[in-house]
Amino acid sequence: MVGSVMAADLLGSRGWSVTVADASREALDRCLERCRRAGGGGKARLPKTVLADLSQAVEVTALAAKHDVVLGALSSHLAFNALRAVIEASKPYADIAFMAEDPTELSALAKRRGVTAIVDCGVAPGMSNLLAGAAARMLTPCNRIDIMVGGLPLERRAPFQYKAGFSPADVIEEYTRPARLVEHGRIVVKEALSEAELVDLPGVGTVEAFNTDGLRSLATTLKVPHMRERTLRWPGHIELMKAFRAAGCFQKEPIDVRGADGGMVRVSPLAVTSKLLFPLWMYDEDEPDLTVMRVIGEGRMAKASHGIRKGQPVRIIWDLLDVRDPQTGFTSMSRTTAFPCTITARLLASGGLRRPGVLPPELLAGERGYLEAMFGEHARRGVEYTSRIELL
């Protein structure tokens, strides 16, 4: 879903030759089909495709060795080993995987190899990290960072008012995994789906924000006393998901029930619920999705800027509102996730980002021209980040 957008985007640059690797011929063909459509049909430039088992480090290293820069869009459970394999090949890397492991454990290895690997380099995590990092630099002190982000269907349909822009299993995981937030400088854990609150966003209307476990590296890289990430849904969805959770439908622990064949079977209620919900949560072909993100930083201006004096208490607000691109057919979620990675990969390839290590994007907020390149290159692709500063 995201890899196709990456390939199509990179092929848009003169002089780039692009290889897409996957374990499934079907997935590769789907990628070619998407690149063909996005590129305008018959005249479209297409990537080279390679059938490869990317769960095997040796295959990843061999492929990486043949290329100048590598982009990662793998399943989260393959991502950590793939990251190590790319570093072993001494190639720069930009990756969007939401891996469970701590990728910075490989930072020392990356430094030894002289490799720059940017991880969590999508929209959220990704642009959210970069903007949080920017807020932390622009404000002294920065007291608060508040991230709200959601992928939503443009058309709201009862009862769920939701479609899943990525794996629905990961969506339900968001509804059950306790959320880590930072309050008063300490990491606190809150229940999934907790503190749901209505929020008005311009161009969107009223949405509902609830705590999710999305801070990831920010919880430790930034010294900001209050930080949270919340996910956005159309109002009503969270209440419904709480009822499904209360009913036990999201329970992983198996129960014994009478099977269709008469005998007792052990089955996880979550497996049944997932099987039932996934087709209902799939986007229809060409159904428009929205990506909505707001990142807020609060604190005092670190230096005079934008006509505001140093030390002035302010709130910096970045907003993203993007809709599916009818021309390329790419969903908004796949575009907004792919572009931070392709833009970063271009910079890595051109030598515009050289700091060795495994780095989440907030650590690049101080790299000269990076934030500006991100905004400008996104805008060129029709994805508009806006910002404003409110005096407090």
Added chain:
Amino acid sequence: MVGSVMAADLLGSRGWSVTVADASREALDRCLERCRRAGGGGKARLPKTVLADLSQAVEVTALAAKHDVVLGALSSHLAFNALRAVIEASKPYADIAFMAEDPTELSALAKRRGVTAIVDCGVAPGMSNLLAGAAARMLTPCNRIDIMVGGLPLERRAPFQYKAGFSPADVIEEYTRPARLVEHGRIVVKEALSEAELVDLPGVGTVEAFNTDGLRSLATTLKVPHMRERTLRWPGHIELMKAFRAAGCFQKEPIDVRGADGGMVRVSPLAVTSKLLFPLWMYDEDEPDLTVMRVIGEGRMAKASHGIRKGQPVRIIWDLLDVRDPQTGFTSMSRTTAFPCTITARLLASGGLRRPGVLPPELLAGERGYLEAMFGEHARRGVEYTSRIELL
């Protein structure tokens, strides 16, 4: 649940000896325990108990033959055969089972045996039928009969705001089985959970009424052009149940999912949902339940009465609001269901009801003194039916 109340109620009459039969020793012991508590502990009169397989007609007939009157409170799938077996024993019968079969098919047999068998003789079906029958007699023409009934927990707790006073499987069946209504003299079928509407009831507050398949015999016995039965829930419950239905959670048709042991298993989503919901929907010990019923008849007064002239368009409204009895411990649902049956059984035993056949209660609305006996005997037990007439 209901049989215990029947036994305790009958034991309250001097001169009655009561036998309770069940296939389960545990159920019989539970019945004894409940009768003991209801009767005030050590001094309580107790029923005789008989372990018997009531799915066997010969056992039912043999037991019925030894008694003067029989009350039925069996599972719906046993009820039709038990009805026949009681008729074969030539004993009067009052039954509350919600059987799928048409019990009046046995009416000819009952007439040959000189037996009076009153079926659907609980609260709804039961008192609702009797009141509908009374409305049809009091009004000429009777244009509309509207029945609303529900068993509700007194305390509303999120997210379900519901507990099941009887088998939760039957509750979900109510949420999925299409509802038969009568409109313009024709039987029409509407989707389960359809036409949900908020209704204010005195002493209760706002509840939500939705179409259920509860007319049963009324759809054919009464010639009233508009009739419907609706079930009552606290507002919000229906919307939630619609979402569960939309998710597929109430689907009987099995699906293939990965079982806890790794292999694929075939399981009905309804079986999983039932298993999950049933413990959540069980009343806590001594948790108070409400029974709420309203029966409305609309039409013109058949004769001058209550100071209203013949031919006056009126609305007759009967209301029931009952709460769990803390003294006996019996739930409201079990009391309001058992009492119509025990009151009727007393009349059958005393010769106060003699019409042979298998009869739903609406056909007894013209029996001299029956309706008055029902109201008076309910009131003696603390269950108050109120009525009023509005001029239209």
